[in-house]
Amino acid sequence: MADSPARTGSPPLETTETERPSLWVVRPLATAAKQFAKSLWRPSTIVYPFERLEDPKFRSAVGVESGRPIGVGEIWDNYRGVHALNIQTCISCNLCAFSCPDVCIEMVTVPGGDPKHPKKCPEIDYGKCSFCGFCSDACPEGCLTMTTRYELSVHKRADMVYSPQKMYEVFQSKLPMNPIRVARPENEDAIRLDPPLCIGCFACSRDCPTNCITMVDIPKATPKPGEKPAKRIWKEPVINDSDCVRCGTCISVCPKDCLFWGSRE
Amino acid sequence: MAPMTLFSVADAIAAALLGLLGRLLPAGAAHAVTAPDVVLGLATVVFAAILLAASMLNTILLIWYERKLLGRFMDRRGAMHVGFAGLLQNFADGLKLFRKDTVRPREADSLGFWASPTAYMITSLLIFGVLPISTGWNDGSLPLTLLLALVIFSFAPLFIFLGAWASNNKYSLIGGMRSAAQMIAYEVPILLAVVAVVVLSGSFDLTTIVNEQRNYWFWAPLFLALIVFVAGMLAEMERIPFDLPEAEAELVEGWNTEYGGMLFAFFMLADYLRALVGSILVVLLFLGGWTWPSYVPSALTSFPLAGIVWFMVKTYLVFGLFVWVRAALPRVRTDQLLRLGWMRMVPLALLSIVLAAVVVAARCLPVLGCIPSIGG
Numbered sequence: 001m002a003d004s005p006a007r008t009g010s011p012p013l014e015t016t017e018t019e020r021p022s023l024w025v026v027r028p029l030a031t032a033a034k035q036f037a038k039s040l041w042r043p044s045t046i047v048y049p050f051e052r053l054e055d056p057k058f059r060s061a062v063g064v065e066s067g068r069p070i071g072v073g074e075i076w077d078n079y080r081g082v083h084a085l086n087i088q089t090c091i092s093c094n095l096c097a098f099s100c101p102d103v104c105i106e107m108v109t110v111p112g113g114d115p116k117h118p119k120k121c122p123e124i125d126y127g128k129c130s131f132c133g134f135c136s137d138a139c140p141e142g143c144l145t146m147t148t149r150y151e152l153s154v155h156k157r158a159d160m161v162y163s164p165q166k167m168y169e170v171f172q173s174k175l176p177m178n179p180i181r182v183a184r185p186e187n188e189d190a191i192r193l194d195p196p197l198c199i200g201c202f203a204c205s206r207d208c209p210t211n212c213i214t215m216v217d218i219p220k221a222t223p224k225p226g227e228k229p230a231k232r233i234w235k236e237p238v239i240n241d242s243d244c245v246r247c248g249t250c251i252s253v254c255p256k257d258c259l260f261w262g263s264r265e
Numbered sequence: 266m267a268p269m270t271l272f273s274v275a276d277a278i279a280a281a282l283l284g285l286l287g288r289l290l291p292a293g294a295a296h297a298v299t300a301p302d303v304v305l306g307l308a309t310v311v312f313a314a315i316l317l318a319a320s321m322l323n324t325i326l327l328i329w330y331e332r333k334l335l336g337r338f339m340d341r342r343g344a345m346h347v348g349f350a351g352l353l354q355n356f357a358d359g360l361k362l363f364r365k366d367t368v369r370p371r372e373a374d375s376l377g378f379w380a381s382p383t384a385y386m387i388t389s390l391l392i393f394g395v396l397p398i399s400t401g402w403n404d405g406s407l408p409l410t411l412l413l414a415l416v417i418f419s420f421a422p423l424f425i426f427l428g429a430w431a432s433n434n435k436y437s438l439i440g441g442m443r444s445a446a447q448m449i450a451y452e453v454p455i456l457l458a459v460v461a462v463v464v465l466s467g468s469f470d471l472t473t474i475v476n477e478q479r480n481y482w483f484w485a486p487l488f489l490a491l492i493v494f495v496a497g498m499l500a501e502m503e504r505i506p507f508d509l510p511e512a513e514a515e516l517v518e519g520w521n522t523e524y525g526g527m528l529f530a531f532f533m534l535a536d537y538l539r540a541l542v543g544s545i546l547v548v549l550l551f552l553g554g555w556t557w558p559s560y561v562p563s564a565l566t567s568f569p570l571a572g573i574v575w576f577m578v579k580t581y582l583v584f585g586l587f588v589w590v591r592a593a594l595p596r597v598r599t600d601q602l603l604r605l606g607w608m609r610m611v612p613l614a615l616l617s618i619v620l621a622a623v624v625v626a627a628r629c630l631p632v633l634g635c636i637p638s639i640g641g
C-alpha cells in the first residue's frame with residue numbers, strides 16, 4: 001500500500017491562489033487601482049516645509065487606529081526642542097553648564113552686568129546638544145526652558161551655536177514650552193562652612209549670583225601665649241539657605257576650601 | 266485650399282526663412298537661395314526638427330506623467346517642486362545629467378561603448394518619422410509604415426547587447442543576454458497580433474489601418490490580439506513586469522550599469538521614446554487613431570488640431586495603463602517570460618488571426634452586403 005498523505009497524517013496542502021494563475025495579474029491590478037483611487041485626491045505624503053504634521057487639520061486626515069496619534073495635529077508641550085532663554089531673569093549661576101552631559105553650554109558675557117562682575121548667560125552648541133533637558137531642569141530660575149521648535153537645519157556649522165540673544169528671541173516668540181520644574185528636593189544639601197579655615201576673604205559673597213551670602217563680624221580670637229595673632233579679616237560668611245540656589249560657585253571660588261556640601265541642620 | 270499638413274507647415278516656414286535671407290543678399294544669390302530645391306531641402310530639415318522637438322517634448326512629458334501617476338499608485342506625490350506640479354523637474358534632471366562627466370571603464374571597448382547609446386537613441390527617434398499622428402501629420406508617406414516601424418523598433422536588443430558587451434561588466438553582459446533572450450519570447454506574438462490587424466484592415470500602411478477603423482475600432486473584434494500586443498509591447502519596451510534586462514534588484518542596473526551622465530540620459534530618453542512609440546502603436550492599431558466615434562458632434566471633430574489632441578489623449582491613457590501594470594505587477598523570471606510568450610501569447614495571437622478572418626468573412630456575407638474594405 002502506497003504511503004498516502006492520509007496515512008502519514010499530514011493534512012493536504014491548502015489551496016492557495018498560486019494555483020489560480022489568472023489572479024496573478026488581476027488581483028494586483030485591482031489592488032493598485034484601489035490605492036490609486038484612494039490617493040488620487042490626496043496622497044498620504046505631508047509636504048513638509050509647506051505643511052506640518054502638527055497642523056490640526058491632519059488630526060482627521062492621518063488616521064491612526066490606536067487612538068490619539070502622537071504628534072499629529074499638535075506638538076505635545078513636553079517636546080524637547082530648541083531652548084528659550086529669558087536673559088532678564090538669568091542669574092548667571094552656571095548650573096545649566098554644570099549639568100550638561102554633552103558639555104555643549106558655554107557661559108558667555110552678555111551686556112547688562114557691571115564691569116567688575118559681568119553677566120554671563122548660556123550659549124548652546126546644537127551640534128553637540130542631545131536635547132536631554134538636564135539644563136532646563138537644573139535652572140533654578142526657570143529661565144532656560146525647552147520649546148516645541150524642532151527646525152535646526154543651518155548652512156554653516158557655526159550657525160548651530162545659539163547665542164543667548166538668539167535664545168532670547170526664541171523666548172520672545174512665545175512658543176509652547178516644556179513645563180518648568182519648580183519643586184526642590186526636601187533633603188537637598190546646603191553649603192556648610194569649616195570656620196577655622198576661613199580667612200574672611202569675601203570671595204564667596206562677591207561671586208554668589210543670588211547675593212545670599214553676608215559677611216558677618218566674628219570676635220577676634222585671642223592668640224595663645226607665645227604666638228602671633230592670626231592675620232585675617234574677622235568676618236565669616238553666613239548663607240541665607242532659602243535664597244541659595246545650590247550653584248556651588250562659592251565652593252569653587254573659595255581659596256581655602258573651607259566651604260563644602262553638607263546636610264542642612 | 267489644400268489641407269494643412271505638417272510638411273506644408275515646414276515648407277511655409279522654410280520658404281519664409283529663405284525669403285528673409287534672400288532680401289538680405291544681392292539679387293543673384295537671392296535667386297539661388299530661394300530656388301524650389303533649396304526650399305524643399307530646408308523644409309525637410311525643418312520638418313525633421315519639428316518631429317524631433319515634438320517627440321522629445323512628449324517623451325519628457327511622458328516621464329513626468331509616469332512619475333506623477335506612479336506616485337499616486339504608491340500613495341505619494343511624485344515630482345512637484347520644479348515648475349508647476351514638477352513639470353520642469355525632468356528638464357532639471359536632464360541638465361544635471363548633461364553636466365556630469367561621462368566615465369568609461371578602462372577595460373570597456375570604446376567604439377561599442379559610445380556607439381550603442383547613440384544608435385539606440387537614433388533608431389528610437391527614427392520610428393517617429395513613420396508614425397502618423399493624425400491626418401496631416403506625416404500620413405500617407407509610405408506603403409509599409411507598420412512593418413517599417415516594427416522593424417526599427419526591434420533593432421533595440423542588438424544595440425543593448427552591443428553596449429552591454431562593450432561595457433565589459435558581468436552585470437551588463439547578463440542584462441544584454443537577457444535582452445536578447447527576451448526578444449525571442451515577444452517578437453513572434455507581437456508580429457502575429459499585428460497580422461490579425463493587417464487581416465482586418467487589409468493594409469500595412471498605418472494611415473489605411475486607422476482609416477479602416479472609421480466604423481468600429483479594432484480592439485472590439487481583436488481583443489485577444491490587443492492583450493497579446495500590449496503584453497508584447499511591455500516586453501519590447503523592457504518595462505516592469507518584463508524588465509529582466511534591467512532588473513535592478515539582481516543586476517545592479519542591468520545592461521546600462523556602466524553608463525552615466527549623458528549616455529545614461531540617452532538610454533533613459535530612448536526608453537521613454539520607445540514607450541511613447543509603443544503607446545502610439547496601440548492607439549494606431551487598436552484604438553482608432555485619430556478617428557472619432559460617430560456620436561461625437563462634427564463641430565468638435567473639425568476643430569483644427571482636434572485629431573492630434575484626441576490622439577495624444579488616447580496615447581497618454583494607454584501609457585497610463587502601462588504605468589498601472591508597472592505599479593501592480595512584480596518582475597517575471599526568464600523561463601516564465603518564455604513560457605508566457607510561447608505557450609500563452611502565441612496561441613492567443615493565432616486565435617485572434619482566425620477571429621479577424623471570421624470578421625472579414627462576415628463582412629462579405631450577402632445579408633450585410635459586401636463592404637469593400639480590403640485594400641482600402
Ligand code: SF4
Pocket residue numbers: 096099100101102103104105124128129130131132133134135136
Ligand atoms: S539639553 Fe542640551 S544643552 Fe541642555 S543639558 Fe542636555 S545636552 Fe546640555
Ligand code: SF4
Pocket residue numbers: 089090091092093094095096097120121122138139140141142143144
Ligand atoms: S541655570 Fe538658569 S539662571 Fe543659571 S546660568 Fe543657566 S540659565 Fe542662567
Ligand code: SF4
Pocket residue numbers: 191204207208209210211212213239243244245246247248249250251
Ligand atoms: S551655592 Fe554658594 S554661590 Fe551658589 S547661590 Fe548658594 S551660597 Fe551663593
